[in-house]
Amino acid sequence: MAALTELTVSEAVRVLSEGGTTSTSLLEALLQRIDQHDGAIHAYVSIDREDAMRQAEAADARRKRGESAPLLGVPIAVKDLFNVKGQPCTCGSRMLEGYIAPFDATVITRLREAGAVIVGRLNMDEFAMGSSTENSAWGPSRNPWNTDCVPGGSSGGNAAAVAADIAFASLGTDTGGSVRQPASFCGCVGLKPTYGRISRYGVVAYASSLDQVGPVTKDVRDTALLMNVMSGLDLRDSTSLNVPTPDFTTALGRDLRGLRLGLPSEYFGAGLDPEVERAVRAATDVCRSLGAEIVSVSLPQTKFAIPTYYVIATAEASANLARFDGIRYGARVKADSPLELYEQTRARGFGSEVKRRIILGTYVLSSGYYDAYYLRAQKVRRWIRAGFDDAFRSCDALLTPTAPTPAFRFGEKSADPLQMYLSDIFTATVNLAGGCALSVPCGFSATGMPIGMQVIGPALAEETLLRVGHAYEQATDWHLRRPQLKASV
Amino acid sequence: MRMTDSARPSDGFDVAYVARLARLHLEENERAQLQGQLEQILSYVDALKEADVSGLAPMIQAVETENVLRSDEVSPGVDREAALANAPEHRLGLFIVPRILE
Numbered sequence: 366m367a368a369l370t371e372l373t374v375s376e377a378v379r380v381l382s383e384g385g386t387t388s389t390s391l392l393e394a395l396l397q398r399i400d401q402h403d404g405a406i407h408a409y410v411s412i413d414r415e416d417a418m419r420q421a422e423a424a425d426a427r428r429k430r431g432e433s434a435p436l437l438g439v440p441i442a443v444k445d446l447f448n449v450k451g452q453p454c455t456c457g458s459r460m461l462e463g464y465i466a467p468f469d470a471t472v473i474t475r476l477r478e479a480g481a482v483i484v485g486r487l488n489m490d491e492f493a494m495g496s497s498t499e500n501s502a503w504g505p506s507r508n509p510w511n512t513d514c515v516p517g518g519s520s521g522g523n524a525a526a527v528a529a530d531i532a533f534a535s536l537g538t539d540t541g542g543s544v545r546q547p548a549s550f551c552g553c554v555g556l557k558p559t560y561g562r563i564s565r566y567g568v569v570a571y572a573s574s575l576d577q578v579g580p581v582t583k584d585v586r587d588t589a590l591l592m593n594v595m596s597g598l599d600l601r602d603s604t605s606l607n608v609p610t611p612d613f614t615t616a617l618g619r620d621l622r623g624l625r626l627g628l629p630s631e632y633f634g635a636g637l638d639p640e641v642e643r644a645v646r647a648a649t650d651v652c653r654s655l656g657a658e659i660v661s662v663s664l665p666q667t668k669f670a671i672p673t674y675y676v677i678a679t680a681e682a683s684a685n686l687a688r689f690d691g692i693r694y695g696a697r698v699k700a701d702s703p704l705e706l707y708e709q710t711r712a713r714g715f716g717s718e719v720k721r722r723i724i725l726g727t728y729v730l731s732s733g734y735y736d737a738y739y740l741r742a743q744k745v746r747r748w749i750r751a752g753f754d755d756a757f758r759s760c761d762a763l764l765t766p767t768a769p770t771p772a773f774r775f776g777e778k779s780a781d782p783l784q785m786y787l788s789d790i791f792t793a794t795v796n797l798a799g800g801c802a803l804s805v806p807c808g809f810s811a812t813g814m815p816i817g818m819q820v821i822g823p824a825l826a827e828e829t830l831l832r833v834g835h836a837y838e839q840a841t842d843w844h845l846r847r848p849q850l851k852a853s854v
Numbered sequence: 855m856r857m858t859d860s861a862r863p864s865d866g867f868d869v870a871y872v873a874r875l876a877r878l879h880l881e882e883n884e885r886a887q888l889q890g891q892l893e894q895i896l897s898y899v900d901a902l903k904e905a906d907v908s909g910l911a912p913m914i915q916a917v918e919t920e921n922v923l924r925s926d927e928v929s930p931g932v933d934r935e936a937a938l939a940n941a942p943e944h945r946l947g948l949f950i951v952p953r954i955l956e
Binding site for chain 2: 468672
């Protein structure tokens with residue numbers, strides 16, 4: 366049998382239920398591998414070993430009593446922006462250094478009810494703003510395939526941990542590609558579900574009309590398993606959708622006959638790395654051989670996506686981050702007046718990318734500029750949505766690259782914010798349009814870095830995405846490859 | 855509280871003015887760097903002006919839903935001790951702030 370840490374979630378569930386291992390054994394193996402490798406990867410920012418062990422022992426006790434639950438005894442790691450009661454939640458920011466979450470986010474409650482062991486918190490770009498984890502106040506995470514390269518972001522710790530087998534699966538968030546782009550960079554599966562599919566109660570907000578919780582996993586089946594547990598209406602999140610949660614695993618194991626998949630020409634143009642293009646085109650051929658019909662479509666609004674995204678996301682961020690004022694929680698710089706206290710606390714607590722986005726967002730909402738920027742961006746957003754609606758009249762889902770390039774090197778884009786923003790070009794549109802999208806591994810560059818294909822669907826079409834992703838995965842072995850890690854001392 | 859914002863500039867992007875609106879102190883070097891970076895980002899964002907948005911209603915949510923009301927009933931939330939535990943300064947069940955009245 367393979368090492369315990371190599372198991373997927375579904376495999377771990379099976380081995381546990383057959384009595385082949387215990388939750389405490391799984392956790393011990395995981396913690397040991399974290400000790401060996403996380404020094405080089407830096408995927409985790411905090412782990413409470415005793416707490417995790419207590420959860421694992423409780424899961425083993427439940428199983429002994431004959432109980433069963435979908436994830437009973439499986440360790441799951443989460444991005445450091447989910448409130449996990451009694452644990453830190455820093456969002457990669459000095460602003461929340463020392464904060465201890467007073468409650469569980471709804472998704473954490475649901476994972477616990479399903480028997481999962483919440484094992485640790487994963488590194489991220491500060492307040493989920495970034496595409497490389499270089500904006501984490503705690504230092505970047507490294508790509509397990511090449512530690513000179515970024516793991517992507519903002520959920521970079523998620524993807525690095527899953528790729529390095531130092532997490533069985535993880536929970537992230539995706540506002541403009543923050544689950545899918547790191548999944549692509551590290552050779553993992555990442556899903557941005559439909560907005561409202563999963564409750565955001567207890568998840569620290571970045572841009573409220575775009576943020577959505579999503580899993581990063583080793584394969585598509587695990588994504589389906591986690592979606593079954595996490596999805597559904599939550600009265601504590603007024604944006605959560607009142608729609609039934611299907612059994613997402615029923616979408617797996619089917620071929621692609623009868624499905625029509627669109628290739629948007631705008632996603633295969635200038636700026637796309639030739640190796641990425643080759644890999645994605647080859648993947649579309651695989652989908653065709655599995656029975657899908659491949660058609661050309663056009664999304665003429667694509668060039669407006671990043672300008673629209675950066676107006677809307679920063680505007681919402683500037684409002685959301687107003688709560689970090691040094692009064693109720695987090696850091697405080699003492700001062701004689703409230704105004705000075707706010708200004709100095711925020712100056713010291715926030716890093717440079719967060720400041721940049723707060724300033725931009727404040728500007729586009731300010732008197733005299735609101736109509737020209739924010740209101741206009743919201744109108745363009747509707748036009749972008751209309752473009753997707755048109756495309757989905759002639760196909761069931763779209764196939765695109767997830768990111769224009771494989772993982773880049775540290776420092777390559779950090780000096781030029783605009784270049785960094787452009788790495789979200791194929792993903793941010795989906796958040797704007799209100800669809801859902803899945804990234805699956807579809808090849809490697811000549812230098813051995815993973816490449817991801819994105820499958821985009823309209824709202825609530827996750828089953829179609831999982832069907833395509835799983836059929837593709839069954840026909841290829843990209844998702845089975847593992848990086849060679851050098852143990853750190 | 856007295857407004858201490860400087861007069862709004864008539865045109866263009868003034869990082870010092872916007873930082874004041876955002877309640878964010880910037881050091882001199884940060885201000886110079888952000889002024890340049892944000893001018894560049896804004897000129898890129900200006901592409902929005904090329905889009906024809908006539909007749910389009912603003913889209914404010916990713917999946918547009920009806921407003922939902924819930925019944926106005928008391929339900930348990932985070933208790934006071936837990937809520938205060940993260941406060942930089944608290945006393946007698948209250949958050950402590952600097953003097954707000956002159």
